[in-house]
Amino acid sequence: MDMEIINFLNLVFLAPFVEMVSYPIFFSEVIISGLLTGVMYSLVALGFVLIFKASGVFNFAQGAMVLFAALTLVGLMEHGFPIWAALISTIIVLIALAFVVERFMLRYLINQEDIILFMATIGLTFLIQGFGETIWGSNVKPLDLGIPSESFEVGGLLLNEFDLFAAGSGAILVAVLAVFFHYTRIGRALRAVADDHQAAMAVGIPLKNIWIIVWSVAGFVGLVAGIMWGAKSGVQFSLSLIALKALPVLILGGFTSVPGAIVGGLIIGVGEKIAEIYWGPLVGGAIENWFAYVLALAFLLFRPQGLFGERIIERV
Amino acid sequence: MFYRETGQFKSSYKADQAIFPLSQDRWFILFLIIIAFLVIPLTASEYLLQAVMIPLLIFSLASIGLNLLVGYAGQLSLGTGGFMAVGAYMTYKLTTAFPEINIIIVFILAGLISACVGLLFGIPSLRIKGFYLAVATLASQFFLVWMFNKVAWFYNYNSSGTITAPPRELFGITVTGPTATAETRYIVVLAIVCVFALIAKNLVRGRLGRSWMAVRDMDIAAEIIGIRPFQTKLIAFSISSFYCGLAGALMVFLWLGSAETEAFSINESFYVLFMIIIGGLGSILGSFLGATFIVCVPILLTNAPQLFGLSMPIDLQKHIEIMLFGFLIVFFLIVEPHGLARLWQIAKEKLRLWPFPY
Numbered sequence: 001m002d003m004e005i006i007n008f009l010n011l012v013f014l015a016p017f018v019e020m021v022s023y024p025i026f027f028s029e030v031i032i033s034g035l036l037t038g039v040m041y042s043l044v045a046l047g048f049v050l051i052f053k054a055s056g057v058f059n060f061a062q063g064a065m066v067l068f069a070a071l072t073l074v075g076l077m078e079h080g081f082p083i084w085a086a087l088i089s090t091i092i093v094l095i096a097l098a099f100v101v102e103r104f105m106l107r108y109l110i111n112q113e114d115i116i117l118f119m120a121t122i123g124l125t126f127l128i129q130g131f132g133e134t135i136w137g138s139n140v141k142p143l144d145l146g147i148p149s150e151s152f153e154v155g156g157l158l159l160n161e162f163d164l165f166a167a168g169s170g171a172i173l174v175a176v177l178a179v180f181f182h183y184t185r186i187g188r189a190l191r192a193v194a195d196d197h198q199a200a201m202a203v204g205i206p207l208k209n210i211w212i213i214v215w216s217v218a219g220f221v222g223l224v225a226g227i228m229w230g231a232k233s234g235v236q237f238s239l240s241l242i243a244l245k246a247l248p249v250l251i252l253g254g255f256t257s258v259p260g261a262i263v264g265g266l267i268i269g270v271g272e273k274i275a276e277i278y279w280g281p282l283v284g285g286a287i288e289n290w291f292a293y294v295l296a297l298a299f300l301l302f303r304p305q306g307l308f309g310e311r312i313i314e315r316v
Numbered sequence: 317m318f319y320r321e322t323g324q325f326k327s328s329y330k331a332d333q334a335i336f337p338l339s340q341d342r343w344f345i346l347f348l349i350i351i352a353f354l355v356i357p358l359t360a361s362e363y364l365l366q367a368v369m370i371p372l373l374i375f376s377l378a379s380i381g382l383n384l385l386v387g388y389a390g391q392l393s394l395g396t397g398g399f400m401a402v403g404a405y406m407t408y409k410l411t412t413a414f415p416e417i418n419i420i421i422v423f424i425l426a427g428l429i430s431a432c433v434g435l436l437f438g439i440p441s442l443r444i445k446g447f448y449l450a451v452a453t454l455a456s457q458f459f460l461v462w463m464f465n466k467v468a469w470f471y472n473y474n475s476s477g478t479i480t481a482p483p484r485e486l487f488g489i490t491v492t493g494p495t496a497t498a499e500t501r502y503i504v505v506l507a508i509v510c511v512f513a514l515i516a517k518n519l520v521r522g523r524l525g526r527s528w529m530a531v532r533d534m535d536i537a538a539e540i541i542g543i544r545p546f547q548t549k550l551i552a553f554s555i556s557s558f559y560c561g562l563a564g565a566l567m568v569f570l571w572l573g574s575a576e577t578e579a580f581s582i583n584e585s586f587y588v589l590f591m592i593i594i595g596g597l598g599s600i601l602g603s604f605l606g607a608t609f610i611v612c613v614p615i616l617l618t619n620a621p622q623l624f625g626l627s628m629p630i631d632l633q634k635h636i637e638i639m640l641f642g643f644l645i646v647f648f649l650i651v652e653p654h655g656l657a658r659l660w661q662i663a664k665e666k667l668r669l670w671p672f673p674y
Contacts, residue, residue: 058447105646105650108650109653115392115593116653118450119649120649123643123644123646125642126639126641127642127643128642130640133635133638138631247451251447287462289458290458290459293454296452297440297455300440300443304445
């Protein structure tokens with residue numbers, strides 16, 4: 001009995017670390033692949049954060065928007081659109097979607113409780129999903145953008161060109177968003193709205209237009225995420241489920257923080273990979289599904305507002 | 317004209333605090349119960365019982381459970397599916413290990429185990445609030461479902477990984493398993509749901525329910541007036557999980573007959589959450605109305621094209637169904653964010669003044 005316990009403790013607390021140290025190259029490959037997956041999570045989480053910051057809506061439909069954007073792009077390309085035309089048309093469709101959502105949904109739900117808005121976005125999830133699949137069908141569609149996906153070696157590390165491309169475009173997207181938020185008129189207005197709705201309205205910022213803009217931007221971020229995920233695993237229904245993967249990223253990083261979404265995504269990506277490879281076999285594998293949540297939960301117990309979230313101050 | 321309190325005098329506090337103070341309400345409920353217990357089992361077809369009535373009642377029970385937590389105690393939870401799975405798998409384990417125990421007692425025991433699990437997953441609620449808590453409860457959903465999938469002990473090491481309801485008797489009549497008729501199963505579910513709905517109604521009217529509502533409305537203020545938020549929240553979590561676990565047990569044993577972990581996926585949690593939002597947060601009646609809506613609408617949508625003589629490919633129809641379902645939810649939230657229970661209340665107010673609203 002004692003032997004068994006020692007053996008178990010060894011398996012849980014010692015053996016995985018020994019393995020990490022004795023095969024450093026494999027370990028760094030695990031970390032790198034975790035980081036790259038993390039970038040993809042961050043992309044999805046970013047869409048949530050943008051909308052939550054600007055309108056206080058926890059937009060569950062972000063996952064469906066990722067699917068819808070990717071479906072539209074692929075569908076248009078299948079109908080013979082060249083890639084640039086398909087991209088532009090998809091962006092126009094997403095802006096139209098943002099307009100419709102604002103005009104026919106959000107406008108009527110102003111000042112409702114958060115949970116009502118949250119539910120409405122879940123309803124919207126069904127609506128967008130059903131709409132996208134009604135129009136474009138539900139078959140798995142390959143998305144080929146001509147990005148090479150060969151693997152190559154750098155100093156003994158095996159890297160994939162496509163993953164690097166994804167990480168690179170993620171970084172560019174974040175940089176563009178940062179510039180947009182900090183140096184443009186609209187960006188300033190967006191930040192003002194995020195700070196305080198009433199004060200923003202008082203200085204003459206049109207809240208409704210801001211919402212359309214922020215939903216469009218979130219749609220655009222969703223499109224980028226959709227292209228990345230779609231090119232990796234085909235455009236299909238399961239794409240909308242990555243929203244569930246982005247949620248722990250969100251609570252880890254904080255709902256209101258763009259850097260939080262990125263750092264959170266990277267932490268979750270790496271943590272998940274390491275846990276799956278080193279501890280997964282102990283419990284029968286497939287722990288990726290819930291490990292991210294438990295990791296995020298552990299962080300939350302120490303910082304209830306997430307890593308970078310605004311401090312929650314409560315008054316009676 | 318007919319529906320008003322004029323002339324109904326109360327001479328005791330007991331009468332004043334009755335669940336249905338108006339005699340019209342009491343008669344109406346009595347009438348409903350008689351219909352539910354006598355008329356429906358005698359007249360309804362097997363399809364109606366199996367596809368509409370039994371799921372409706374079971375989901376009502378689950379939504380009462382979630383409503384206690386979300387609507388009354390204000391703790392947003394997305395872990396319903398996981399707790400339902402606990403109830404179902406525990407019932408299976410208990411009844412296969414101890415076949416001689418009365419199945420109703422097994423249901424209750426499974427509910428209690430599920431309450432303990434709920435207690436465990438409710439602990440973070442002391443520090444985490446709002447959407448952070450909602451996402452945190454997803455941890456329980458994914459972890460529990462994963463556990464029931466991976467640990468073969470829970471499904472008695474059978475090769476298919478499904479749990480199947482064995483035949484069990486109650487008063488000499490088979491109530492579970494493949495040989496049980498839809499009528500018996502319906503009556504058993506109905507009886508259980510009635511009893512537990514009554515208990516829930518009395519819980520929320522009493523001291524516990526009031527402390528839940530105080531915590532919901534502002535937990536710091538509640539703490540200042542002497543309510544212990546930690547205990548109150550944990551009790552809410554465990555009672556809610558008890559109801560959800562019981563509903564999960566009934567779902568497998570009295571409705572589906574057999575199930576895999578797929579049946580308790582995240583979608584189940586969302587459906588139950590829809591039910592309480594559409595029905596009305598903080599209302600036991602709303603739980604029933606919401607469950608009716610969410611159970612019946614997909615059935616109507618599935619059958620609607622045939623009624624109009626339209627035929628279309630099945631997958632297209634499925635997508636349109638999902639789309640309409642989403643549309644109806646958004647529509648209802650816009651029209652009446654406080655749910656069907658609120659509409660019912662408004663109708664009653666109008667009825668009191670009808671036909672002379674001056």
